[in-house]
Amino acid sequence: xxxxxxxxxxxxxxxxxxxxxxxxxxxxxxxxxxxxxxxxxxxxxxxxxxxxxxxxxxxxxxxxxxxxxxxxxxxxxxxxxxxxxxxxxxxxxxxxxxxxxxxxxxxxxxxxxxxxxxxxxxxxxxxxxxxxxxxxxxxxxxxxxxxxxxxxxxxxxxxxxxxxxxxxxxxxxxxxxxxxxxxxxxxxxxxxxxxxxxxxxxxxxxxxxxxxxxxxxxxxxxxxxxxxxxxxxxxxxxxxxxxxxxxxxxxxxxxxxxxxxxxxxxxxxxxxxxxxxxxxxxxxxxxxxxxxxxxxxxxxxxxxxxxxxxxx
Numbered sequence: 441x442x443x444x445x446x447x448x449x450x451x452x453x454x455x456x457x458x459x460x461x462x463x464x465x466x467x468x469x470x471x472x473x474x475x476x477x478x479x480x481x482x483x484x485x486x487x488x489x490x491x492x493x494x495x496x497x498x499x500x501x502x503x504x505x506x507x508x509x510x511x512x513x514x515x516x517x518x519x520x521x522x523x524x525x526x527x528x529x530x531x532x533x534x535x536x537x538x539x540x541x542x543x544x545x546x547x548x549x550x551x552x553x554x555x556x557x558x559x560x561x562x563x564x565x566x567x568x569x570x571x572x573x574x575x576x577x578x579x580x581x582x583x584x585x586x587x588x589x590x591x592x593x594x595x596x597x598x599x600x601x602x603x604x605x606x607x608x609x610x611x612x613x614x615x616x617x618x619x620x621x622x623x624x625x626x627x628x629x630x631x632x633x634x635x636x637x638x639x640x641x642x643x644x645x646x647x648x649x650x651x652x653x654x655x656x657x658x659x660x661x662x663x664x665x666x667x668x669x670x671x672x673x674x675x676x677x678x679x680x681x682x683x684x685x686x687x688x689x690x691x692x693x694x695x696x697x698x699x700x701x702x703x704x705x706x707x708x709x710x711x712x713x714x715x716x717x718x719x720x721x722x723x724x725x726x727x728x729x730x731x732x733x734x735x736x737x738x739x740x741x742x743x744x745x746x747x748x749x750x751x752x
Contacts, residue, residue, distance in 0.1 A: 460709050461515070461516070461519055464512065464515060464712070464713075464717075465512070467713070467717050468508050468509075468512045468717070471504075471508055471717065471720055471721055472505060472508055472509070474721075475501050475504060475505045475508075475720075476505070477738070477741070477742060478501055478738065479498065479501050479502070479505075480741060481734065481737050481738045481741045481742075482494060482497070482498045482501070484737060484741055485737055487733070488734070488737070490570050491570075492553055492568040492569065492570070492572060492573040492576070493550060493553050493554070493557075493568070494734065495570070495573040495577070496546055496549055496550045496553065496573065496576070496577075497550070499542065499546050499577060499580070500542075500543050500546050500547065500550075503539045503542040503543045503546065504543055504720040506535075506539050507536065507539050507540060507543070507716070507720070508717075508720060510532065510535065510536050511536070511712075511716065514532070514536075514610060517609070517610065518609055518610075518611070521609065522609070523607040523608055523609055524607065524608070524609075524610055525604075525605065525606070525607060526603055526604050526605070526606055526608060526614065527604050527605075528610075529608070529610035529614060530592070530604075532610060533588070533592070533610075533612070533615060534588055534592070537587060537588035537591070538581065538584050538585055538588055539584070540584075540686070541583070541584035541587060541588075541632065542580060542581065542584045543683055543719070543720075544632075544636055544680055544683035544684055544686075545580045545583055545584055545636065546580050547640075547679055547680040547683065548636045548639050548640060548680060549576055549580060551639070551640050551643045551644075551677070551680070552639070552643060553568050554643075554647065555643040555646065555647050556568060558647045558650055559646060559647060559650045586628070587625075587628045587629065587632065590624065590625075590628050591615055591621075591624075591625055591628070592615065594621050594624055595615045595621070598621065612690065622691075622694070626691055629687040629688075629691075630687070632687065633684050633687050633688070636680065636684060637680075637681075637684060640677050640680050640681075641677075644674070644677055671730075675722065675730075678722070679719050679722040682714070682715050682718055682719040682722075683715070683719045685715050686711070686715040686716060686719075689708075689711040689715055692707065692711075693707060693708050693711065
C-alpha cells in the first residue's frame with residue numbers, strides 16, 4: 441500500500457474534496473468494468489491461458505483490479521475518518537504493498553518476453569512456455585514481497601507493543617514513524633526503480649536495433665508486424681515508467697506536507713490519478729485493442745458473438 445492509496449490524509453475542505461471523491465469513484469468503476477470484461481475474455485479461449493504473454497497480461501489485470509478496489513476502499517475510509525485496529529491495517533498493508541509491486545515487475549517480465557520474441561524467435565517457444573509462465577509468476581510475487589518484508593521488519597523491531605491494539609486511520613505513514621525508517625524504505629524503493637528502469641531501457645534499445653535490421657530485410661506484412669512489436673515495447677516502457685514514478689510519490693508528498701497542506705492534497709490527488717489510475721488503463725490499450733487476436737475475441741465476447749458472425 442503506497443501513500444497514494446489514500447488521498448485524504450489529515451484535515452481538508454469538505455466541499456472542495458467532494459467532487460474529487462466522485463471523480464475517483466467514476467474512474468474506478470469504469471476501469472474495473474473494463475478489466476472484468478478483459479478477464480472474462482482471457483478465460484474464453486485456451487490460447488490465452490496457455491500463452492505466456494497473455495498469462496502475464498492476466499496477472500496485471502488481477503493485480504490492477506485488486507489495487508483499484510482496495511485503494512478506493514481506503515480512500516473512502518480515510519475520507520469518512522473510519523478507524524481500524526493496527527493489526528487489520530498491517531494485513532491490508534501486506535496485500536496492497538505486494539500488489540503495488542506486482543504490476544511493474546510483471547510489466548518488466550512482459551517486456552523481456554517481447555525481447556525474446558523479437559531477438560530470439562527460435563527459442564521463444566522454449567523460454568516462454570506455460571510452465572515458464574508459472575515459475576515467472578512465483579518469482580514476480582517473491583520479488584514483490586521483499587519491500588513489504590523490509591518495511592514491516594523495521595516496523596516490528598521499533599514499534600511499541602501496545603500499538604497493535606490501537607484504533608487509527610489506516611495509512612502507510614503508520615509504519616514509518618522514525619526518520620531512519622523512511623531512509624530504508626527510500627533505498628529499497630529506489631533500488632527496485634533502478635533495476636526495472638535499466639531493464640526496460642536495455643530491452644528497448646536491443647529490441648529497437650534488432651527490429652531495424654529485420655525491418656530493412658522484411659517487406660509488407662512482416663515489416664508491419666515487426667514495427668508493431670516495437671510499438672508494443674514502447675507502450676510497455678511508458679506504462680512501466682508511470683508505475684515506477686508511483687514509487688517516488690510518497691517521498692515527494694512527505695516533503696510537501698510540512699510546507700503547504702493544500703498543495704500536499706492537490707499533489708496527492710494528481711499523483712493518484714496519473715500514477716495509479718492512468719497506468720492501469722493502458723493495459724486494455726496494449727492488449728485489449730492493439731493485439732489482434734485478443735481484440736477479436738474481446739469484440740466477439742462483448743457483442744455476444746455478433747461480431748464474429750459479421751466478420752464471417
